[in-house]
Amino acid sequence: MTDPLTVPRSSATRETPGRSRARKGEGELLRDEILDATEGLLEEVGAKEAVTMRAVAERVGVSVPSIYLHFADKDVLFYECCRRNLVELATRLEDAAAGSGTVVERMRRCGEAYLRFGLGQPGQYMTLFGTDIPDTVAPDVAADDPGRRCLEVVVRLIEEGVAAGELRSNLPPLSTAVAVWAAAHGAVNLLLTKRLQTDPHVEIPSGEEVISAVVDLSINGMTA
Amino acid sequence: MTDPLTVPRSSATRETPGRSRARKGEGELLRDEILDATEGLLEEVGAKEAVTMRAVAERVGVSVPSIYLHFADKDVLFYECCRRNLVELATRLEDAAAGSGTVVERMRRCGEAYLRFGLGQPGQYMTLFGTDIPDTVAPDVAADDPGRRCLEVVVRLIEEGVAAGELRSNLPPLSTAVAVWAAAHGAVNLLLTKRLQTDPHVEIPSGEEVISAVVDLSINGMTA
DNA sequence: GCGATAGGTTATCGCCGGTCACTTACCGCT
């Protein structure tokens, strides 16, 4: 009944004659459009499970299988989509770490930069860091893991601080850096999953308060 | 072609004549069986997206709609499943906080208990804390949020430590407690999502090292 | 001009979460 989906629309009507999109060497162009559309939808709905391949295809103005010409599967599409912005995060952290001031000051700027980055792009942050690395992208990640690059910045900063006598670290710098990363990651995660706003009649710290509390705690922990 | 699914098997064959399961007031019994099966499957595959309602039904030996007699939807089922064990976590934390020793010692035991709990039940931890609270369970959570109970323990411990002069906290205890929780949560999250084992040729801290690094950092941060 | 092929399309698959209409077995009530 009311069967508008089964109408053949085969080879006579052709109101929208497919999509006029071509140019020989320019398949990469469509690839970028797909990534843009994915990123947009991801930030609109917040989680990749809520973004369907059909929705991406529709936004781009293309059919679903066309996406699979450029990306092996949904996981790869979303990983590539998020990784584009990783350059931005790495850059911000490296800028913050390389700026002027004491190691502690620079470390504080790094922490704030990380937290603000995560909170600024919830969908992408949770897609990148919130769940297991999907099997189909795991081999790729091993060579170029986003989180690992962040970790590197912190490790070097800690080493510098210890060498300068500014920081104390009775554990290996890598272990301490992991702990610092964990604190920042956990804070972003708690805020993005709304774990701090479920109970309206309990006063809860704002995002800014959480950021400064986490940064304070971590830095105090290293200067003790 | 090869249409074994459309075979009627209507009202004559009946090889397995439904499932002999009844008893009037004992529907709750099936409910518990469903929760047990869900928990088992969840820990086997690690994520609720990978556990289908059909798989749960099959393990229990029941049909899919029967599950919906006891749980409104999949989210509610998994939330109830995980919440059962929340009692355990709350108990462990309260035990650790109420034990003997200085506030710092008890705080350390709390941190270790939290981390071990999370690492001990990956599927349930990630289901409870790893993503947004689903809409269908959110109203319920507001009244009895798992994380909130953990937070309470830490807040009281910090207040006690500050009063005893053992801890220093220039921020409100709640803010500091959130930061401590964030550190622990982030550590569990990083470990469970395998963020610390992607690169085989880089030495990475073990789970135990991460635990002690996070606990050290947090406690140092409060005693500075 | 012309065949190869990059760049698409339509149609369909199998599986998922969830619902509907229906049946069965127990139980309180007369």
Added chain:
DNA sequence: AGCGGTAAGTGACCGGCGATAACCTATCGC
């Protein structure tokens, strides 16, 4: 004793999902 009400459970099915198979067609090197 037996009968209606209802708790408990079932088979069939829906729309939507990720993914694929088979097919078409405009472009471009030759």
